[in-house]
Amino acid sequence: MLRWLFRRHAPAQPPTRAALVAAEDARQAVEGSRFSRGERPLICWNVDFSQDAALAREAISRTIAALGEQFDYALCTRGIDARRARSILELAGYPVEWRRLREEETLPRLRPGAPELILPAGVAIETAPPWLETWAQGGLPPCQSPQNTVAALPSQATTMQIPVRSFAPGELDGLQTLRGVPNRAVPGPLQRFAWLGGSGQWGVPGWSLPDALAEIVVTRAAGFAGRTVLELGTSRGRLSAMMASLGCRVITVDHQDRGARGNLAGLAVDVVQDDLVRYLQRETRRFDLIVCDLHGNAPSDWRRYRKPLLEALARGGTLILNNAALHRLPDWDSETGVAWFLSRLPRRWTVELHTQTLPGIAIVTSR
Numbered sequence: 298m299l300r301w302l303f304r305r306h307a308p309a310q311p312p313t314r315a316a317l318v319a320a321e322d323a324r325q326a327v328e329g330s331r332f333s334r335g336e337r338p339l340i341c342w343n344v345d346f347s348q349d350a351a352l353a354r355e356a357i358s359r360t361i362a363a364l365g366e367q368f369d370y371a372l373c374t375r376g377i378d379a380r381r382a383r384s385i386l387e388l389a390g391y392p393v394e395w396r397r398l399r400e401e402e403t404l405p406r407l408r409p410g411a412p413e414l415i416l417p418a419g420v421a422i423e424t425a426p427p428w429l430e431t432w433a434q435g436g437l438p439p440c441q442s443p444q445n446t447v448a449a450l451p452s453q454a455t456t457m458q459i460p461v462r463s464f465a466p467g468e469l470d471g472l473q474t475l476r477g478v479p480n481r482a483v484p485g486p487l488q489r490f491a492w493l494g495g496s497g498q499w500g501v502p503g504w505s506l507p508d509a510l511a512e513i514v515v516t517r518a519a520g521f522a523g524r525t526v527l528e529l530g531t532s533r534g535r536l537s538a539m540m541a542s543l544g545c546r547v548i549t550v551d552h553q554d555r556g557a558r559g560n561l562a563g564l565a566v567d568v569v570q571d572d573l574v575r576y577l578q579r580e581t582r583r584f585d586l587i588v589c590d591l592h593g594n595a596p597s598d599w600r601r602y603r604k605p606l607l608e609a610l611a612r613g614g615t616l617i618l619n620n621a622a623l624h625r626l627p628d629w630d631s632e633t634g635v636a637w638f639l640s641r642l643p644r645r646w647t648v649e650l651h652t653q654t655l656p657g658i659a660i661v662t663s664r
């Protein structure tokens with residue numbers, strides 16, 4: 298009775314930070330691409346099927362290595378399938394937005410609220426030239442490629458239909474048209490799919506699994522090659538792509554569409570858009586490996602996930618849970634849901650914790 302009274306009159310819990318972020322995320326999803334509403338200056342390569350993919354790959358990787366996080370990056374393609382786009386982006390080492398255009402489509406404004414610089418396939422910027430700062434502040438830069446194909450958009454322009462300007466020799470300092478590419482080692486899954494990361498203006502900062510933890514997931518997932526594995530929390534498809542590249546058949550579930558279906562086309566990945574609990578309640582298969590990589594890790598969230606998740610795991614199966622120690626990060630102290638879940642596992646199940654890098658992961662093996 299007393300407990301009932303206490304519950305009835307207990308003050309309502311304020312929403313956790315993750316719940317507020319998720320509500321904002323859902324609100325923004327209704328308005329369209331989150332990436333397009335970013336405000337960081339954007340460098341975009343415009344590549345079609347007739348152009349050399351290796352030069353485009355080299356230009357993108359060199360530019361991002363030189364300029365890093367000051368800018369965001371995109372690849373617009375015509376007549377290029379997802380497999381080729383992934384190969385162009387495999388050395389980027391940083392999130393890149395991929396937009397596939399129709400043959401006749403003019404280059405759209407990808408980020409209307411920020412300056413955009415459009416580069417042709419094999420053009421790189423290897424050291425920041427003086428005009429770059431002016432451009433990034435929203436002014437038209439004095440630049441154009443020798444082929445009249447470089448254009449820069451100030452933030453207020455709405456389409457690519459701006460006249461191409463003429464420029465005096467020397468004004469193009471810093472833009473380099475590549476002639477050839479060095480031989481490079483075949484990149485591993487972490488590097489190959491870094492372009493699918495969801496940090497910065499693609500999503501909530503820092504919410505893509507850090508490489509040190511992604512490496513552990515990849516190593517474990519390799520043991521499930523040839524089997525169907527389930528990922529909960531797709532985002533843009535980074536972990537799904539890594540696991541598929543190891544030979545896993547992946548089913549990945551997310552309640553938001555962040556472009557994964559296009560990014561992963563042609564890989565052995567089935568992209569499902571649904572709430573994970575609703576999906577698990579429908580699903581009759583049992584999985585040997587389930588990877589949970591979710592925004593929403595308060596105990597109230599995990600009370601919802603617990604039963605359907607345990608039921609979906611095959612006997613002797615493995616659960617990899619991201620965010621096992623998220624609550625140790627400043628501002629995320631209410632995200633103790635994974636710890637809550639781990640403390641209620643059936644007896645004799647084993648838990649391996651990796652918390653040296655936050656937000657940490659837990660690897661659970663069932664009996």
Ligand SMILES: C[S@@+](CC[C@H](N)C(=O)[O-])C[C@H]1O[C@@H](n2cnc3c(N)ncnc32)[C@H](O)[C@@H]1O
Pocket residue numbers: 493494495504505506529530531532533534535536537550551552553555571572573574590591592593
């Ligand atoms: C950390 S991101 C996943 C990152 C992704 N695994 C990767 O490799 O880039 C978390 C994702 O979980 C999704 N999510 C959160 N709650 C969910 C729910 N109840 N059902 C389905 N997806 C959910 C979010 O929309 C978000 O895209």
